[in-house]
Structure formats: C-alpha cells, structure tokens
Amino acid sequence: MKNRFLSNILLTFIWVAITGSFEFANYVFGFILSFIILYVITQGRGSAKYFKIVPKLISFILFFLYELLKANLQVAYDVITPTFYMKPGIVRVPLDAETNLEITLLANLITLTPGTLSLDVSDDRKVLYVHAMYISDKEAFIKDIKEGFEKRLLEILR
Structure with missing residues (x-):
C-alpha cells in the first residue's frame, strides 16, 4: 500500500512538472489521473487495499x-x-471502536466539530461521553455519530 501511495505521489509530481502548471487544481487532477493509471496497471495483481481506502x-x-x-x-x-436555541446535554455514545487509535481519532473528530466536546471514555472503553450544545433528540444524536463519524472512520482504519 505504501508503494502504491508513493507511486501515486511520484506520478502526480511528474504530471505537474510536465504540464508546468503549479496550481492546486493541477495537483488534484494529477493525483486523480495517476490514481486511475495505477488502478488500471495493477488491476488483478496483489491486494487492492489502496484503491479501496483512498x-x-x-x-x-x-x-x-x-x-x-x-x-x-x-x-x-x-x-x-x-434567542438561544441551545439544548445542552451529556450523551452516552456506545462505541464500536475498540483500539486506542480508533477511540482517540473518533473523540478528536467529535471535539473538532463546534458544539460538541468529547469528555471521557468509560473504563471498559465501550462508551464515549459527549457534551453537545444542541440535543433535541438524543437517539438521533447518537445515530448521527455512529453512522457518520464512527462508521466512516472504522471503514478506513479496518
């Protein structure tokens, strides 16, 4: 996976050097183009984890x-x-994340989002306590975190 990523970056820089345009959009286009080229070239060889994760x-x-x-x-x-529309509260969010890395990344992503703050993780690492400024429906809030941040994060990490 590391080799494919480095190849993708190298092909991106080659594309940028050949075109002579050092704008951000050209880097993005070069990355996408080199990703597609690598996918076509390596199709059917080895693991395709890189092409699923990116x-x-x-x-x-x-x-x-x-x-x-x-x-x-x-x-x-x-x-x-x-008028303040805040309905603050602390919510127990059950975790599917198991490792320290998964829990830490999830807690940091929640904290980076304005209006939410990760407070603590239970001793058995099964529950994350989150303070939120806007909780009109507790179950919907938990569902948003579980099906949003946690699900997508675990798809990348596992």
Missing part, C-alpha cells in the same frame, strides 16, 4: 468538512441571534 478517505474528508461547516453555521447563527 476513495473512502477522500469521502471522509469531504464528509468532515461538510459537518464542520454545518456545525459552524449552527453555532454562529445561535450566537448572532438574540
């Missing part, structure tokens, strides 16, 4: 940016309006 990773980054923007707008709207 699209999931890009999808995860876009999902996180969307959630980050949505949470920022919600908090900013609540701050600039005279």
